[in-house]
Amino acid sequence: MAYDKFTVLQSTCVPLPLENVDTDQIIPARFLKATTREGFGDNLFRDWRYNNDNSPKEDFVLNNPTYSGKVLVAGRNFGSGSSREHAAWAIYDYGFRCVISSFFADIFKGNALNIGILPVTVSPAFLDKIFKAIEADPKAEVEVDLPNQKVTLVATGESEGFDINGYKKNNMVNGFDDIDYLQNMKEEISVFEESRPF
Amino acid sequence: MSKTLFDKVWDAHVVRKIEDGPDVFFIDRHFIHEVTSPVAFLGLENRGVGVMFPERTFATADHNTPTINQHLPVEDALSANQLKALETNTGKYGISHWGLGHQKNGIVHVVGPENGITLPGMTIVCGDSHTSTHGAFGAIAFGIGTSEVEMVLSSQCIMQPKPKKMRITVNGTVGKGVLPKDVILYIISKISAAGATGYFVEYAGEVFENMSMEGRMTVCNMSIEMGARGGMIAPDEKTFEYLKGREQSPKGEDWEKLLKYWNTLKTDEGATFDEELVYDAADIEPQITYGTNPGLGTGISTTIPKAGEVIDGEASFKKSLKYMGFEEGQSVIGKEVDYVFLGSCTNGRIEDFRAFASIVKGKKKADNVTAWLVPGSHIVEAQIKDEGILDILTEAGFALRQPGCSACLAMNDDKIPAGKLAVSTSNRNFEGRQGPNSRTMLASPLVAAAAAVTGKVTDPREFL
Numbered sequence: 335m336a337y338d339k340f341t342v343l344q345s346t347c348v349p350l351p352l353e354n355v356d357t358d359q360i361i362p363a364r365f366l367k368a369t370t371r372e373g374f375g376d377n378l379f380r381d382w383r384y385n386n387d388n389s390p391k392e393d394f395v396l397n398n399p400t401y402s403g404k405v406l407v408a409g410r411n412f413g414s415g416s417s418r419e420h421a422a423w424a425i426y427d428y429g430f431r432c433v434i435s436s437f438f439a440d441i442f443k444g445n446a447l448n449i450g451i452l453p454v455t456v457s458p459a460f461l462d463k464i465f466k467a468i469e470a471d472p473k474a475e476v477e478v479d480l481p482n483q484k485v486t487l488v489a490t491g492e493s494e495g496f497d498i499n500g501y502k503k504n505n506m507v508n509g510f511d512d513i514d515y516l517q518n519m520k521e522e523i524s525v526f527e528e529s530r531p532f
Numbered sequence: 533m534s535k536t537l538f539d540k541v542w543d544a545h546v547v548r549k550i551e552d553g554p555d556v557f558f559i560d561r562h563f564i565h566e567v568t569s570p571v572a573f574l575g576l577e578n579r580g581v582g583v584m585f586p587e588r589t590f591a592t593a594d595h596n597t598p599t600i601n602q603h604l605p606v607e608d609a610l611s612a613n614q615l616k617a618l619e620t621n622t623g624k625y626g627i628s629h630w631g632l633g634h635q636k637n638g639i640v641h642v643v644g645p646e647n648g649i650t651l652p653g654m655t656i657v658c659g660d661s662h663t664s665t666h667g668a669f670g671a672i673a674f675g676i677g678t679s680e681v682e683m684v685l686s687s688q689c690i691m692q693p694k695p696k697k698m699r700i701t702v703n704g705t706v707g708k709g710v711l712p713k714d715v716i717l718y719i720i721s722k723i724s725a726a727g728a729t730g731y732f733v734e735y736a737g738e739v740f741e742n743m744s745m746e747g748r749m750t751v752c753n754m755s756i757e758m759g760a761r762g763g764m765i766a767p768d769e770k771t772f773e774y775l776k777g778r779e780q781s782p783k784g785e786d787w788e789k790l791l792k793y794w795n796t797l798k799t800d801e802g803a804t805f806d807e808e809l810v811y812d813a814a815d816i817e818p819q820i821t822y823g824t825n826p827g828l829g830t831g832i833s834t835t836i837p838k839a840g841e842v843i844d845g846e847a848s849f850k851k852s853l854k855y856m857g858f859e860e861g862q863s864v865i866g867k868e869v870d871y872v873f874l875g876s877c878t879n880g881r882i883e884d885f886r887a888f889a890s891i892v893k894g895k896k897k898a899d900n901v902t903a904w905l906v907p908g909s910h911i912v913e914a915q916i917k918d919e920g921i922l923d924i925l926t927e928a929g930f931a932l933r934q935p936g937c938s939a940c941l942a943m944n945d946d947k948i949p950a951g952k953l954a955v956s957t958s959n960r961n962f963e964g965r966q967g968p969n970s971r972t973m974l975a976s977p978l979v980a981a982a983a984a985v986t987g988k989v990t991d992p993r994e995f996l
């Protein structure tokens with residue numbers, strides 16, 4: 335499904351300074367029963383966000399009105415575990431367009447890119463700076479500049495570059511997706527398929 | 533030029549290299565199930581494109597199916613709807629479908645190999661991260677997201693950057709009571725749940741050479757739990773022996789021709805890896821996890837480490853122990869167990885049931901333990917009965933459920949209740965994975981059996 339274009343995003347952030355946030359925490363399996371893509375944001379971080387009686391857990395960051403924004407900033411090894419793309423859908427549906435961490439699990443990173451969320455990998459030191467900036471001022475903004483592959487702390491101007499392959503970057507900037515690309519390769523794929531031994 | 537096993541298989545599947553981008557990567561076999569496929573089919577409809585090679589995709593229902601009374605209609609409306617969607621979608625596009633009640637039905641990573649759909653040298657994907665299981669046959673197999681499921685359905689290809697390569701060698705022979713599950717839990721505990729992110733792993737050395745195909749599947753299955761995209765083992769006589777004569781395995785001349793090719797699928801002398809790790813089998817004892825990611829595990833006779841002694845950061849480590857209700861420095865042995873789960877695509881095969889039965893034989897299930905024994909497929913279920921294992925289990929006070937993923941992800945009714953402690957042969961101990969607020973300790977079928985008969989975490993070597 336083609337998605338919104340992503341060029342430059344300036345936003346406040348929601349901090350989640352925990353490591354190894356797995357996709358079972360992002361969206362528990364019991365909420366995977368839908369057959370469409372919408373509505374997963376309601377159950378984003380379900381068991382960290384709500385008590386068993388569905389009342390909000392006061393101390394969880396998404397329930398704290400001090401923090402909001404389109405950028406989620408998370409600790410190392412974000413999105414590990416299950417390949418469920420529902421995790422990326424939930425993050426998108428909640429309103430995030432970018433996740434910043436010092437390290438992403440592979441499948442999550444691919445899923446995010448495929449649906450129009452930009453995963454930005456920064457150095458542990460820069461991640462720490464972002465966390466500190468948000469702690470000092472919950473309204474601190476970051477600017478994520480995809481064309482220039484740069485993330486900046488708006489208040490201080492401190493910035494760091496990030497990697498993304500040219501093909502994916504072009505897709506995101508233009509809102510293209512892989513399926514469009516593959517649909518144009520069908521003849522080449524058919525010829526290849528004929529040569530397979532099984 | 534010398535090549536690794538991984539390079540040989542990868543390079544044979546690149547349809548096109550995109551400059552400064554991923555490879556367009558051809559997929560030989562695609563497995564789908566009810567949970568991660570419906571949105572992909574919806575995507576096809578929205579775009580107005582069809583399924584390019586329906587004969588290359590295989591569907592089974594497993595994640596969200598009941599494990600009792602499978603002959604009755606599924607009660608939960610949402611689950612029933614997902615199962616129905618799989619049936620409708622596969623019917624519409626002519627994809628083979630082993631739905632609930634079908635005699636070949638079972639967990640996708642169990643039924644693929646046991647029916648000879650999985651072969652050496654293939655590329656195999658599925659919208660499930662434990663697709664890495666199929667790497668046991670010398671295939672490149674890994675989990676994908678739903679957008680990629682849609683890509684494979686519509687073009688039989690996905691876009692993949694080539695991962696880096698890691699070789700993990702375990703030399704020597706394992707001791708008494710040490711199963712393949714212990715070998716992989718040991719490795720993950722050494723390198724952490726993120727230690728192989730960005731890599732594709734080849735397992736090598738005597739320990740894997742001497743391992744059965746079932747054991748190799750258990751090992752490759754858990755590659756994802758250290759962050760690796762997948763893991764693989766070079767095919768050998770054992771692999772061919774396992775596959776020969778399976779329902780969909782090639783026959784006659786085709787088989788002979790492929791056998792020649794398959795014999796070339798090994799890492800050449802002198803080929804290099806981005807990372808090499810070597811372990812000694814003698815250092816591995818039965819393992820168990822104490823935390824909330826699979827890297828937080830230890831030898832069963834040892835104690836829970838202190839913060840700072842593990843690779844994970846202090847905050848997550850402490851949060852993990854708090855969730856489990858454990859303390860740093862505590863012994864794991866002796867913890868009271870409420871539930872035992874034998875099953876999943878990690879340990880739901882016949883060998884796992886044989887191992888479990890070897891300990892519970894002639895004993896009784898502990899009164900404080902609820903045990904769920906869930907075969908990985910109907911074929912495994914039949915084997916359990918044929919080999920007389922069911923009688924042993926029944927005599928010891930255990931019952932057998934019907935095949936499915938069950939308490940591995942607790943999407944159906946098989947949920948461990950809040951606060952309860954489970955010793956589980958599955959692959960993930962994340963918070964709430966087996967039910968909201970449930971607590972999981974991952975272990976081998978032998979450790980699970982020892983817990984089931986004693987009611988607490990027990991070293992299985994006491995019984996061997």
Ligand code: SF4
Pocket residue numbers: 594595639640641660662876877878936937940941958959
């Ligand atoms: S048994 Fe568990 S890990 Fe395996 S396919 Fe099912 S849910 Fe996934």
